[in-house]
Amino acid sequence: MEIVLRVTIIYLFVLVGMRILGKREFGQMSPFELVTLLLIPEIVTDTLTGDDSSLTAGLIGVTTIFGLVFIITIITHISKRAEKVMEGSPTVLVIDGRILEDALNQERVNADEIFIEMHRTGVERLEQVKWAILENDGKISIVPGEKSNSGHQESESII
Helix, strand or coil, rough: HHHHHHHHHHHHHHHHHHHHHCCCCCCHHHHHHHHHHHHHHHHHHHHHHCCCCCHHHHHHHHHHHHHHHHHHHHHHHHHHHHHHHHHHEEEEEEECCCCCCHHHHCCCCCHHHHHHHHHHHHCHHHHHHHEECCCCCCEEEEEEEECCCCCCCEEEEEE
């Protein structure tokens, strides 16, 4: 039972830490963020099982993680409030061609990332963007305004 408690505590700690880091996906993490993420398993390996390296301890640990993931998905499916806490909500970064600096700062997104996604969708000028939205999964969706010459309605980029 001690292994289950240890795995649960580490799982919840990592879950909160990842939530604090924000909406970035692995492909857009800085090298520092990626190295830090990769160090977590190495740091907590012995902590998870309490120096018990038996097959049983490993199976109990993995089963606990699977159980926690299953429970979290059920809770977020049932409760909209829990879903918002766990997954966040989309953030509007641009409205009618106007960049919302506070939103960019809050989500740690720079304007260049918006411009890159605009160009991918065929939108040339910021004034042509009706909305740019940072989705829960870390992708930026561009919704062109009426003046856009692009045939695309929405495109996504990993952040």
